[in-house]
Amino acid sequence: xxxxxxxxxxxxxxxxxxxxxxxxxxxxxxxxxxxxxxxxxxxxxxxxxxxxxxxxxxxxxxxxxxxxxxxxxxxxxxxxxxxxxxxxxxxxxxxxxxxxxxxxxxxxxxxxxxxxxxxxxxxxxxxxxxxxxxxxxxxxxxxxxxxxxxxxxxxxxxxxxxxxxxxxxxxxxxxxxxxxxxxxxxxxxxxxxxxxxxxxxxxxxxxxxxxxxxxxxxxxxxxxxxxxxxxxxxxxxxxxxxxxxxxxxxxxxxxxxxxxxxxxxxxxxxxxxxxxxxxxxxxxxxxxxxxxxxxxxxxxxxxxxxxxxxxxxxxxxxxxxxxxxxxxxxxxxxxxxxxxxxxxxxxxxxxxxxxxxxxxxxxxxxxxxxxxxxxxxxxxxxxxxxxxxxxxxxxxxxxxxxxxxxxxxxxxxxxxxxxxxxxxxxxxxxxxxxxxxxxxxxxxxxxxxxxxxxxxxxxxxxxxxxxxxxxxxxxxxxxxxxxxxxxxxxxxxxxxxxxxxxxxxxxxxxxxxxxxxxxxxxxxxxxxxxxxxxxxxxxxxxxxxxxxxxxxxxxxxxxxxxxxx
Amino acid sequence: xxxxxxxxxxxxxxxxxxxxxxxxxxxxxxxxxxxxxxxxxxxxxxxxxxxxxxxxxxxxxxxxxxxxxxxxxxxxxxxxxxxxxxxxxxxxxxxxxxxxxxxxxxxxxxxxxxxxxxxxxxxxxx
Numbered sequence: 114x115x116x117x118x119x120x121x122x123x124x125x126x127x128x129x130x131x132x133x134x135x136x137x138x139x140x141x142x143x144x145x146x147x148x149x150x151x152x153x154x155x156x157x158x159x160x161x162x163x164x165x166x167x168x169x170x171x172x173x174x175x176x177x178x179x180x181x182x183x184x185x186x187x188x189x190x191x192x193x194x195x196x197x198x199x200x201x202x203x204x205x206x207x208x209x210x211x212x213x214x215x216x217x218x219x220x221x222x223x224x225x226x227x228x229x230x231x232x233x234x235x236x237x238x239x240x241x242x243x244x245x246x247x248x249x250x251x252x253x254x255x256x257x258x259x260x261x262x263x264x265x266x267x268x269x270x271x272x273x274x275x276x277x278x279x280x281x282x283x284x285x286x287x288x289x290x291x292x293x294x295x296x297x298x299x300x301x302x303x304x305x306x307x308x309x310x311x312x313x314x315x316x317x318x319x320x321x322x323x324x325x326x327x328x329x330x331x332x333x334x335x336x337x338x339x340x341x342x343x344x345x346x347x348x349x350x351x352x353x354x355x356x357x358x359x360x361x362x363x364x365x366x367x368x369x370x371x372x373x374x375x376x377x378x379x380x381x382x383x384x385x386x387x388x389x390x391x392x393x394x395x396x397x398x399x400x401x402x403x404x405x406x407x408x409x410x411x412x413x414x415x416x417x418x419x420x421x422x423x424x425x426x427x428x429x430x431x432x433x434x435x436x437x438x439x440x441x442x443x444x445x446x447x448x449x450x451x452x453x454x455x456x457x458x459x460x461x462x463x464x465x466x467x468x469x470x471x472x473x474x475x476x477x478x479x480x481x482x483x484x485x486x487x488x489x490x491x492x493x494x495x496x497x498x499x500x501x502x503x504x505x506x507x508x509x510x511x512x513x514x515x516x517x518x519x520x521x522x523x524x525x526x527x528x529x530x531x532x533x534x535x536x537x538x539x540x541x542x543x544x545x546x547x548x549x550x551x552x553x554x555x556x557x558x559x560x561x562x563x564x565x566x567x568x569x570x571x572x573x574x575x576x577x578x579x580x581x582x583x584x585x586x587x588x589x590x591x592x593x594x595x596x597x598x599x600x601x602x603x604x605x606x607x608x609x610x611x612x613x614x615x616x617x618x619x620x621x622x623x624x625x626x627x628x629x630x631x632x633x634x635x636x637x638x639x640x641x642x643x644x645x646x647x648x649x650x651x652x653x654x655x656x657x658x659x660x661x662x663x664x665x666x667x668x669x670x671x672x673x674x675x676x677x678x
Numbered sequence: 679x680x681x682x683x684x685x686x687x688x689x690x691x692x693x694x695x696x697x698x699x700x701x702x703x704x705x706x707x708x709x710x711x712x713x714x715x716x717x718x719x720x721x722x723x724x725x726x727x728x729x730x731x732x733x734x735x736x737x738x739x740x741x742x743x744x745x746x747x748x749x750x751x752x753x754x755x756x757x758x759x760x761x762x763x764x765x766x767x768x769x770x771x772x773x774x775x776x777x778x779x780x781x782x783x784x785x786x787x788x789x790x791x792x793x794x795x796x797x798x799x800x801x802x803x804x
Contacts, residue, residue: 124732131728138721145717161717162760 118222125213129206136202140168140195150185157182172199224288225300231286232302237262240527241301243292243313243324245272247497250279251520252312252527258283260528261309264301266290293323295331303331310336310527314359314519318346325355338523342410357526361519362411365494366418368513371540372398373422377547382536385529386521389561390554395510399490401463404454406478407431411468411494411515427457433469443473446481454485464490472496476507531566531633535609538618550608550619557604558635564608565634565641569626574648580658581628587658590622594657596647604640609633683799689726690741690795693748694788696722701785705778706771713759716781720752723784726791737798744791751784 144164151157159167163181170177171192184192213219239262242249253263265287267273276287290297292313302308313324321339328337340359341347350358371379376392384390403419403426405412412428419426437443459465465482467475472495479491492511495504504512525533539547554562571578580587589610595601610620611631617624634641647653696719703710727745730738755777762773 120732120734127728127731130731131725134721134724134728138717142717145714160760160763161713161756162764 118219118226121219121222122213125216126210129209132202133206136199137168137172140172140199141165143191143195144168144188147187147191149182149188151182168195168199171196172203174200174203221289225290228286228288229300231284232264232300232305235262235264235286235302235305235307238307238309239264239302240309241266241298241303241311243267243311244315245276245287246516247499248314248516248520248523249312250276251517252523253281253285255520255524256528257281257285266292266297266301268292293320293327295327298327298331303328303335308332308335310338312338312523312527314338314340314523318343322346322349325350325353329353329355336527338526340519359519359522359526360414361515361522362414364518364522365411365513365515366414367540369398369415369492370418370422372396373419373424375544375547377544377551378539378542380551381539381547385525385532385536385564390551391560392551399463402426402458402461404457404459404462404465404482405429406465406467407433407469407475407494409468409470412466415466415468429453429457431469433471433474436474437471443471443477445474445477446484451481451485454482459485459489462486462489464492466492466494468494470496472504476503476509479509480507529566531609531611531631532564534611534616535618535633538609538616542618554606554635557606558637558640559604562606562635562637563641565636566631567634567645568629568631569648570629576651576654577626577648578628579651580654581626585658587626588623589620589626591658592626592644592647593622594647596643596653596657599657599659603636603643605634605636605644607632608635686726686729687795687799689722689729690788690792693719693722693726693745694785694792697748697752697781697785697788701778701781703778705775708769708774708777711774711778711781716752716756716759719781719784720749720756723748723752723788737794741791741794744787744794747787748784748791751780751787755780755784 141161141164144159144167145161147159148156149159159181167180240256242253242263242265245265245267249265253265257263262283263281263285265273265276265285267276267287267289268291270289273287273289276285286301288297288300290300292298292315298311303311311324311328313321313328315321315324318341321341325337325339328335336357337355338357338359339350339355340361341350342360342362347358347360347363368379368382371382376397380388380390380392380396403424405415405419405426405428408416408428408430416426416428436445440447459482465479467478469475469478475493475495479493482489483491490511491509492513493504493509495501495512495514497516501512501514525536539550567573569577569581577587589607593603593605595603607620607622608618609632610617610624611633612627612629634644636644647657696715700711700715700719723745727742727749730742730745733739733742758773758780759769759777762769762777766773
């Protein structure tokens, strides 16, 4: 226990103890001094032990009766005074001790102490997550225990209680505390060596800016992942030197831009987020005029994307709060609203995007538009994950869940850095390139391949790193052979290679590998397992490299069954 | 002048003097040691202990420790007395010396705490 807590407790116990001691002392002394009478009528004096024994059970209201002999009236008069005296003292004392245990301040101190201990005991790398909500919950679910651990700070005790009820495994230390408070950030381990970074995705940009500044000052080495929705904020953060700024609206805008101009780049990105690697008809963005309903942060971001893509669009100003105030309803679609949509040209438009802050309004706007033009392509902004089912049931073509996009992007940045990099690089390429890549992937690895990230070092690729240290030259083509039969190819694609700061997109198969190269690999589970065998097991590696292991001491035993073929 | 200092000083000293009063006398003769004085010494010592609770200074911690020692010794002394009288039903010389010497130990602890208290007072500049 923390020193601080002991002192709080001791200081608070002073008066209760004092009261108990005084009341007991006076009652005991009185009983000793008053002469009593034995059964036989002889006078006797109570000893201190008798008196102490009697008072102890009297004060605690246990009441075993009068001892050692029945009391005479002198004694009873004193005892009737002493009963009230000691019982009140006792109750006060016990009450004070119990209330101390329940004391909010003490409990907070105890909780904080436990939190600090838990953070100190984290030995894996961890992220400090500020604010607990459905976004950060998704992130915790994905990273906790797999790649990293998580520490959570939130202002509201209810949120922390929710987190505790979630029962994350491994345990997520969480505490109530202000995220902008340096003391709290320090307690969350921002100075610890294994702290990888801070994630701050608050709704309010100002809060995020505040946190970023504090965190930068506290520890320059960590990653600060921050949300910013306004372009000015983004530039401000970039100037501060923050590597990763999350802007969900920007992500949506880019997706729409690529979806229109180069669907295969869009497909590659979406595949990284779990989409099947095949462009379906309903994924294609239609040609024609777009209507953006709502010109908030998201509306403007989308407009920018559409402008870049040279698509005709109308940005309709719409204040959801004012609408709700005026009409006293969140249902869009009375005659006036319909007329507005018709004026905007909904009947001739190819697509409508509902981008207001209110989910129900978004839904009803799209429904009304569909009534007017059944062929229109609908896209909706969905703010909260809670409404997902309603949106799915409404058959909207594309749903942009701001929270989910934010969570996924953050997860990718933390745990799938190469995927993040790949998306970034792919966006610089053109549509033909992307189509070729998608075709290659489909041909080699099928319609729904998985991707893996690995670094060629001692830990992940033992055999390879041995070979590198011996000066062996290995190309990607060497590693692409099957360990069953080296003349066959593994169904595996190397999408990206990262060496230091250099990035090779679709690396050449004759490229020589080096220690600590990072690879983004596409394959199915079994094939990837084979690949892992090859890079970790000396004999498998020697087999695919076409090397007889004669210079190996273990060569005799190492004659692999397969090498004899 | 600090009221808290007066009261705590009073109790620390009173604890020592009462203890001395009980301790003084022939250690084999129980008649020379008053049970009332022992009772008073225990109560005053307990109060002195409570007064020392919650003092965060280094000195406060040492004072609390010595006070706890005195409490333990005195309560042990009273326990031996009660045990000899009611359970063994015989207060021999051995029990008497034990009672008195236990309180002697407590006296030593009390003296240490009083010395520390005086030292602290001398050190302070007011």
